[in-house]
Amino acid sequence: MSRTDLGMPAFPRAAERATRDQRLRGNLRHATHTIRAKRATAVAELDDWQRLRAAGAAVKNRTLRHLDHYLLQAEAAVTEAGGTVHWAADAAEANRIVAGLVKRTGEREVVKVKSMATQETGLNAALEAEGIRAYETDLAELIVQLGHDRPSHILVPAIHRNRGEIRDIFRREMAAWGRPAPEALGDDPAELAEAARLHLREKFLRAKVGVSGANFLVAETGTLVVLESEGNGRMCLTLPDTLISVVGIEKIVPTWRDLEVFLQLLPRSSTAERMNPYTTTWTGTTDGDGPRAFHLVLLDNGRTDALADTVGRQALRCIRCSACLNVCPVYERAGGHAYGSAYPGPIGAILTPQLRGVTDPLDASLPYASSLCGACYEVCPVAIDIPEVLVHLRERVVEGGRVTRHGARVTIKPAKGHAAERAAMRAARWTFDHPRALRAGERLASRTRRLHPSRLRVLPGPARAWSDSRDLPAVPPEPFRDWWARHRAAKGERE
Amino acid sequence: MSGGRDVVLGRIRRALADVPAAERPEDVAVPRDYRTTHTDDDPARALDLLAARLADYRARVHRCGEQEIPRRVAELLAERGSRAVVVPGGLPSAWLSRAEGVEVVTDDPGLTHARLDGVRSVVTGCALAIAETGTLVLDASPDQGSRRISLIPDHHVCVVRAPAQVVASVPLALPRLDPARPLTWISGPSATSDIELDRVEGVHGPRVLDVIIATTDG
Amino acid sequence: MRVALFITCVNDALFPGTGRATVTLLERLGVQVDFPAGQSCCGQIQYNTGYRHETEPLLRRFARVFAPYEYVVTPSGSCAAMVRENYPRLGERAVAEGRGGELAELAAEAVPKVRELTEFLVDVLGVTDVGAYFPHSVAYHPTCHSLRVLRVGDRPLRLLRAVEGLELRELAGAQECCGFGGTFAVKNAAVSSAMGADKVADAVATGAEVLCAADNSCLTHIGGTIARTGRGPRVMHLAEILARTEADAPSRTAEGFRR
Numbered sequence: 001m002s003r004t005d006l007g008m009p010a011f012p013r014a015a016e017r018a019t020r021d022q023r024l025r026g027n028l029r030h031a032t033h034t035i036r037a038k039r040a041t042a043v044a045e046l047d048d049w050q051r052l053r054a055a056g057a058a059v060k061n062r063t064l065r066h067l068d069h070y071l072l073q074a075e076a077a078v079t080e081a082g083g084t085v086h087w088a089a090d091a092a093e094a095n096r097i098v099a100g101l102v103k104r105t106g107e108r109e110v111v112k113v114k115s116m117a118t119q120e121t122g123l124n125a126a127l128e129a130e131g132i133r134a135y136e137t138d139l140a141e142l143i144v145q146l147g148h149d150r151p152s153h154i155l156v157p158a159i160h161r162n163r164g165e166i167r168d169i170f171r172r173e174m175a176a177w178g179r180p181a182p183e184a185l186g187d188d189p190a191e192l193a194e195a196a197r198l199h200l201r202e203k204f205l206r207a208k209v210g211v212s213g214a215n216f217l218v219a220e221t222g223t224l225v226v227l228e229s230e231g232n233g234r235m236c237l238t239l240p241d242t243l244i245s246v247v248g249i250e251k252i253v254p255t256w257r258d259l260e261v262f263l264q265l266l267p268r269s270s271t272a273e274r275m276n277p278y279t280t281t282w283t284g285t286t287d288g289d290g291p292r293a294f295h296l297v298l299l300d301n302g303r304t305d306a307l308a309d310t311v312g313r314q315a316l317r318c319i320r321c322s323a324c325l326n327v328c329p330v331y332e333r334a335g336g337h338a339y340g341s342a343y344p345g346p347i348g349a350i351l352t353p354q355l356r357g358v359t360d361p362l363d364a365s366l367p368y369a370s371s372l373c374g375a376c377y378e379v380c381p382v383a384i385d386i387p388e389v390l391v392h393l394r395e396r397v398v399e400g401g402r403v404t405r406h407g408a409r410v411t412i413k414p415a416k417g418h419a420a421e422r423a424a425m426r427a428a429r430w431t432f433d434h435p436r437a438l439r440a441g442e443r444l445a446s447r448t449r450r451l452h453p454s455r456l457r458v459l460p461g462p463a464r465a466w467s468d469s470r471d472l473p474a475v476p477p478e479p480f481r482d483w484w485a486r487h488r489a490a491k492g493e494r495e
Numbered sequence: 496m497s498g499g500r501d502v503v504l505g506r507i508r509r510a511l512a513d514v515p516a517a518e519r520p521e522d523v524a525v526p527r528d529y530r531t532t533h534t535d536d537d538p539a540r541a542l543d544l545l546a547a548r549l550a551d552y553r554a555r556v557h558r559c560g561e562q563e564i565p566r567r568v569a570e571l572l573a574e575r576g577s578r579a580v581v582v583p584g585g586l587p588s589a590w591l592s593r594a595e596g597v598e599v600v601t602d603d604p605g606l607t608h609a610r611l612d613g614v615r616s617v618v619t620g621c622a623l624a625i626a627e628t629g630t631l632v633l634d635a636s637p638d639q640g641s642r643r644i645s646l647i648p649d650h651h652v653c654v655v656r657a658p659a660q661v662v663a664s665v666p667l668a669l670p671r672l673d674p675a676r677p678l679t680w681i682s683g684p685s686a687t688s689d690i691e692l693d694r695v696e697g698v699h700g701p702r703v704l705d706v707i708i709a710t711t712d713g
Numbered sequence: 714m715r716v717a718l719f720i721t722c723v724n725d726a727l728f729p730g731t732g733r734a735t736v737t738l739l740e741r742l743g744v745q746v747d748f749p750a751g752q753s754c755c756g757q758i759q760y761n762t763g764y765r766h767e768t769e770p771l772l773r774r775f776a777r778v779f780a781p782y783e784y785v786v787t788p789s790g791s792c793a794a795m796v797r798e799n800y801p802r803l804g805e806r807a808v809a810e811g812r813g814g815e816l817a818e819l820a821a822e823a824v825p826k827v828r829e830l831t832e833f834l835v836d837v838l839g840v841t842d843v844g845a846y847f848p849h850s851v852a853y854h855p856t857c858h859s860l861r862v863l864r865v866g867d868r869p870l871r872l873l874r875a876v877e878g879l880e881l882r883e884l885a886g887a888q889e890c891c892g893f894g895g896t897f898a899v900k901n902a903a904v905s906s907a908m909g910a911d912k913v914a915d916a917v918a919t920g921a922e923v924l925c926a927a928d929n930s931c932l933t934h935i936g937g938t939i940a941r942t943g944r945g946p947r948v949m950h951l952a953e954i955l956a957r958t959e960a961d962a963p964s965r966t967a968e969g970f971r972r
C-alpha cells in the first residue's frame with residue numbers, strides 16, 4: 001500500500017480529525033484498555049519475562065547481524081523440503097511474482113490469511129489489476145474488505161469498528177461477495193463470528209490457491225510458522241493445492257529451539273493469551289497432507305535500508321505483536337489510519353520512515369507522533385527502544401545526512417518547514433550556554449510582567465497550537481537565581 | 496528471479512558493513528537464563544495444570560483410565576448427535592469400538608473437502624500436550640491423520656495419553672517435535688478477538704474441543 | 714557531602730517556588746546545598762526534537778559546572794532522565810563519529826552524581842518522613858520519565874504518605890502520559906490536548922484538592938489545561954508539599970496559573 005497512501009495529510013492533521021470523532025475514540029479506548037489489562041496479567045504469570053525478552057532481542061540481533069547467512073540457510077532448507085524460494089527487492093516485484101504464480105495455476109481467486117507483508121505491498125490491488133480476486137479470511141480483515149475500508153491495527157485491523165457497525169457492514173455487503181448475512185443478524189460478537197464462518201466456508205472448501213505471510217521462518221529447518229486464532233489460517237495453509245507465502249526477510253530465526261522464546265513472548269504480548277488457539281508449522285510440502293506446491297517469496301521492500309542504519313536496525317526485531325499500539329496514548333486518540341501505512345502506532349512511527357524514507361511529508365511527520373512517554377518500549381517483547389529510534393529519526397528529518405535508500409548510500413537534505421525551528425533551537429542553545437544572557441532575559445520577563453496580559457490566551461506563531469487549549473503560567477516576580485542570591489547573602493549574614 | 500536474489504543479498508551485505516568480517520553468528524551472545532519450565536517436576540501436578548489450562552480456554556476436559564477411552568468417545572459422539580466421524584488411518588481401533596450407529600470415515604487423500612464438511616466429528620490422538628499453555632500438538636502421525644481432518648469437522652475429540660505425552664512447558668515440547676512434519680498446535684477451540692478485542696470462541700475451526708486425558712496405568 | 718542543586722531552566726524562569734521549596738526542604742534536613750550560577754539547561758527539548766548536536770555544549774557545561782560536587786539534585790524527573798539516559802548516548806555517538814572520547818568521559822563523570830529529588834531523599838538521605846505538614850487531599854501523577862526512565866517507583870508515594878495531615882487519593886490511569894512531551898504539545902496539539910483533557914478528568918474524579926508531580930513541565934501542561942477550563946484541582950510540585958511545615962502560612966506560592 002506504500003505509494004497509494006501518498007497524498008494523505010501529514011500525521012497531525014489526520015490525528016486531529018480522529019480526536020474529534022467521538023465514536024472512533026470510544027471504540028479505540030474500549031478496545032485498547034481491554035487488552036492492556038489482559039496483557040499485563042498474561043505477562044505477570046511468567047516471572048522470567050524480562051529474561052525471555054532479553055533472549056528474544058538477542059536472537060533477533062544475531063539474525064540481523066548475519067542475515068545473509070541465515071537467508072541462504074533458509075533458502076536451502078526450504079528448497080530441500082520441496083518448496084520454491086523467490087526473492088523480491090520491492091513491493092512491485094513481490095506482487096509480480098505472486099500474480100505470476102497464481103496465473104500459472106489457471107486460477108482466478110485466492111484465499112488469504114492476514115499478512116502484514118502483503119498489506120504493505122498492496123497485493124490485493126495488484127492481483128485485482130490482473131483479474132485475480134483475493135478474499136481476506138481473517139474476521140477483522142473481512143470486516144475491512146467488506147467495508148471498503150483500510151486496516152487500522154496490526155492484530156485487529158477493524159479495531160476502529162464496534163459491533164453495531166460490523167453488523168451493518170455484514171448485512172449490507174456480504175451478498176455481493178458470496179453467501180449473504182443471515183436475515184436477522186444481530187450485533188452479538190458470537191453471532192457475527194458465526195456469520196463470517198458461514199460466509200467463508202464455501203470459499204475455503206473450493207479454494208485452490210492460498211496466500212499467507214508468516215510469523216517466523218526457521219533458518220536451520222526451513223520451517224514456516226503462522227500463529228492465529230480463528231482457524232482461517234489453517235484453512236488457507238492446508239486446504240488449497242498451492243500455497244504462496246510472502247515473508248519479510250527479517251522474519252527469520254536461526255534455530256528450531258529459538259521458537260521456545262518467541263512462542264512464549266508473542267501470544268502473551270499480542271492477544272494476551274498463554275497460547276493462541278492455533279499455530280501451524282510446515283516445512284516445504286508433505287505428501288498427502290496440505291498443498292502440493294509451496295512458494296516462499298522473501299521480501300525486502302526497504303528492510304535492507306533499515307538494516308543499514310545501526311540505530312534504526314532494531315526496528316527489524318519487531319514480531320508484530322501490537323502491544324506497543326495497545327498501550328500507546330497517541331495511537332489511542334489518533335487511530336491507526338492517521339499513520340498512513342500498514343504499520344500504525346509506535347512501530348509504524350519508526351518503521352514506515354525507514355522503509356519508505358522521510359521525503360514524503362506524512363512519513364517525515366511520523367517520528368513526531370509520540371510524546372516519548374516510553375510505554376511502548378516497556379511492553380515491547382523484543383525490547384525495541386522505540387523512543388530512541390524516534391529521536392534518531394527526528395534528527396534525520398531536521399538535519400538530513402547520509403542514509404541508505406533502495407540499497408544505495410545517498411545524502412538527504414533536511415526536511416522543509418523546519419528552518420524557523422532550527423534557528424530557534426540554535427538560539428536557545430546559545431542562550432543556555434551563556435547563563436548571563438539567560439539571566440538577563442529572565443529578569444526582563446519578570447520586570448515587565450505587569451505588562452503581560454492577565455492570561456495568555458492566544459500565542460503567536462507555532463505556539464498558538466499550545467494556547468488553543470491551554471493557558472501558560474504567569475511569569476513570576478523574580479527568577480530562582482535572583483532569590484538564591486538574596487537567600488545566600490542573608491544566610492551568610494546569619495552565620 | 497535470480498536478479499532479486501542478488502540485489503537483496505548485495506544490499507544486506509552492504510548494510511552490514513559495520514559487522515566485523517570475522518564475526519560468526521554464534522559470536523552474538525544469546526542469554527538463555529530464562530526458565531525451562533514454570534512448573535515443578537511432579538507429573539501429577541503437570542496433569543492437573545494441563546486440565547485447568549485447557550478448561551480455561553474453553554476446551555472440555557475429561558479424565559479417565561486408558562481402558563475407558565472407548566466408552567468416553569462413544570458418549571461424546573452421542574452427546575453431539577454425531578452420525579458420522581472421521582478418523583485417521585492409524586487410530587487404535589478400540590477407541591471407536593463402543594460408538595454404535597456412527598459411520599466411521601477414514602482419512603484418505605481421496606476424501607473431498609466437501610465430504611469432510613458433512614462429517615460432524617473427528618477423533619484423533621496427539622503428539623504431545625503442553626501443560627502450562629493448555630496446548631495439544633498434532634504432528635500428522637498415523638493416529639492423528641492429515642491436518643484438515645481436525646479442522647473441517649465442527650467437533651474434535653482429542654485423546655492425550657498421560658503421563659507419557661504430557662510436557663510442562665513450551666521449551667520442553669520443542670525438542671520432542673520433528674520440524675519436518677507438519678504441526679498443528681491447538682489451544683482451545685477456534686476463537687477470535689477481532690470484535691472490540693474481546694475473545695469469542697468459535698469461528699472457522701472446530702467449535703467444540705473435547706480432550707480426553709487418559710492415564711496409562713489406570 | 715557537597716550537594717549542588719540543578720534547578721533546570723523551566724523552574725528557574727517560571728517556577729522559582731519549586732526551587733525555593735527544594736532549598737527549604739533540603740536545608741531543613743541538614744543538607745548544605747549550593748546553586749552554582751553557571752548552570753543552565755539540560756538540553757532535553759533540543760535533544761528530543763532532533764537537534765542533538767545542539768545539546769553537546771550543554772553537556773559540557775553541565776559536567777564543568779557540577780564537577781566539584783558529590784551529588785547533583787534536581788526537582789525534575791525529565792531533566793534527570795535526560796542526563797542519565799541521553800548524555801552517555803551523546804558521548805557514544807561522538808566516539809562513533811570519530812570525534813574522540815571527550816563527551817563520553819564528561820558524561821561518565823556527571824551521570825552517577827545526578828539524583829532526582831525523591832531518589833536523593835529516600836536513597837541518599839534515607840528519609841521518607843521529611844517532617845512536612847500539609848492538611849489537604851492530594852493525588853499524585855507519576856510522570857513518564859520518573860516512572861519509566863528513572864524508575865523512581867513508589868519513592869514519591871512513600872514520601873507523601875509520611876506527610877502529616879495529607880490524604881492521598883488514588884489517580885486512575887496514573888501511569889498514562891499527560892500528553893505534554895515537549896514540542897509534541899505543539900506539533901501534535903490536538904492529540905496532546907486530548908491526552909491532557911483525559912488526565913484532568915481523571916484528576917477531577919479523585920476529588921483531591923491538589924494534583925502533584927515531581928516535574929513542572931508536565932504540571933505546566935496539566936495546569937494549563939485546568940486553568941483554561943476552570944475545572945480541576947490545584948497543581949503543585951511535590952517539593953512544595955514536602956517543604957511545608959506547620960509553621961507555614963496556608964498558601965504562599967505566588968507563581969503558577971492565574972485563576
Ligand code: SF4
Pocket residue numbers: 269317318319320321322323324325347376379380381382383384
Ligand atoms: S515494536 Fe515491539 S511491541 Fe510493537 S509490535 Fe513490534 S514487537 Fe510488538
